[in-house]
Amino acid sequence: TFILGIEGTAWNLSAAIVTETEIIAEVTETYKPQVGGIHPREAAQHHAKYAASVIKRLLAEAKEKGVEPSDLDGIAFSQGPGLGPCLRTVATAARMLSLSLGIPLIGVNHCIAHIEIGIWRTPAKDPVVLYVSGANSQVISYMEGRYRVFGETLDIGLGNALDKFARRAGLPHPGGPKIEACAKNAKQYIHLPYVIKGMDLSFSGLSTASSEALKKGSLEDVCYSYQETAFAMVVEVAERALAHTGKKEVLLAGGVGANTRLREMLNEMCEARGAKFYVPEKRFMGDNGTMIAYTGLLMYKSGNTLTLGDSRVNPSFRTDDVNVTWIKEEET
Numbered sequence: 409t410f411i412l413g414i415e416g417t418a419w420n421l422s423a424a425i426v427t428e429t430e431i432i433a434e435v436t437e438t439y440k441p442q443v444g445g446i447h448p449r450e451a452a453q454h455h456a457k458y459a460a461s462v463i464k465r466l467l468a469e470a471k472e473k474g475v476e477p478s479d480l481d482g483i484a485f486s487q488g489p490g491l492g493p494c495l496r497t498v499a500t501a502a503r504m505l506s507l508s509l510g511i512p513l514i515g516v517n518h519c520i521a522h523i524e525i526g527i528w529r530t531p532a533k534d535p536v537v538l539y540v541s542g543a544n545s546q547v548i549s550y551m552e553g554r555y556r557v558f559g560e561t562l563d564i565g566l567g568n569a570l571d572k573f574a575r576r577a578g579l580p581h582p583g584g585p586k587i588e589a590c591a592k593n594a595k596q597y598i599h600l601p602y603v604i605k606g607m608d609l610s611f612s613g614l615s616t617a618s619s620e621a622l623k624k625g626s627l628e629d630v631c632y633s634y635q636e637t638a639f640a641m642v643v644e645v646a647e648r649a650l651a652h653t654g655k656k657e658v659l660l661a662g663g664v665g666a667n668t669r670l671r672e673m674l675n676e677m678c679e680a681r682g683a684k685f686y687v688p689e690k691r692f693m694g695d696n697g698t699m700i701a702y703t704g705l706l707m708y709k710s711g712n713t714l715t716l717g718d719s720r721v722n723p724s725f726r727t728d729d730v731n732v733t734w735i736k737e738e739e740t
């Protein structure tokens with residue numbers, strides 16, 4: 409089976425072709441805002457500008473490996489969640505391809521794609537997933553036909569929270585990696601608000617308090633303290649999800665998962681609980697076309713395709729809205 413998948417929920421336009429076992433090709437064009445954060449309309453214009461050339465290059469690379477457009481079985485695209493204008497641009501490209509090749513469309517939930525690529529590229533089978541990215545922060549695990557959300561942010565995603573704080577501290581976008589670098593030279597921990605409500609998280613208060621703390625503490629100390637506090641919060645919720653579900657694996661997903669300190673803290677927690685900790689290669693953690701193509705492949709093989717009429721995008725598409733047709737109960 410050959411599936412072409414297109415990702416473009418936010419800053420990254422990326423398309424890939426995969427089979428059950430192989431990544432045939434992936435081509436990416438990244439939108440980099442001139443100033444500040446992501447402007448949805450500018451990002452969508454970026455995607456519109458590069459969509460044709462990305463697909464053309466992808467098909468050319470696939471051809472070199474002996475894969476022709478006529479070999480493709482389906483066109484997958486990220487249907488949501490994400491920025492409306494970006495989603496619509498990518499969906500339009502996907503519809504055109506689907507129509508011209510006469511093959512079905514597959515509407516992929518972006519969050520679930522972050523999970524499935526991790527399960528594909530690591531030994532994880534049935535993990536508790538900590539998915540921390542720009543717009544999303546969720547602790548998820550599969551149960552009875554759905555990816556259930558055990559806990560999530562009540563306001564903004566951890567990545568956006570880090571980016572916002574970084575911007576106020578004068579660091580360039582994206583802030584996550586810069587904060588990580590600054591934190592390495594810290595001398596002391598500064599107390600910051602630790603906010604968990606039930607199994608849910610909140611980062612906006614922490615972000616504001618961190619900006620305030622800059623008036624007294626050094627940038628290094630505040631970056632360090634921000635990371636220690638926010639990461640301890642997400643690790644606590646992941647640990648409680650492990651305890652609830654009785655599962656024995658944790659999978660890290662999403663762009664913030666690139667952070668070494670977060671990995672270290674999760675690894676320690678897993679060791680203490682006798683659970684396995686898995687992280688996919690870095691190129692599969694941030695947004696990428698391969699994760700959409702691969703999840704599309706799983707969906708396609710379980711008959712989960714879309715008619716044109718049902719292919720409208722959904723900017724607030726939820727992880728637990730998806731009927732997980734591709735996992736059979738005996739596997740879990």
Ligand code: ATP
Nearest residue numbers: 418541542543544567582584585663664667694695
């Ligand atoms: P989604 O649509 O899934 O919410 P996204 O489109 O924002 O995600 P991702 O690539 O999953 O994209 O995540 C990007 C985020 O990851 C940014 O907020 C960035 O600051 C953060 N990030 C990247 N590297 C690091 C790092 N080393 N430490 C902390 N955060 C990081």
Ligand code: FE2
Nearest residue numbers: 518541694695
């Ligand atoms: Fe993402």
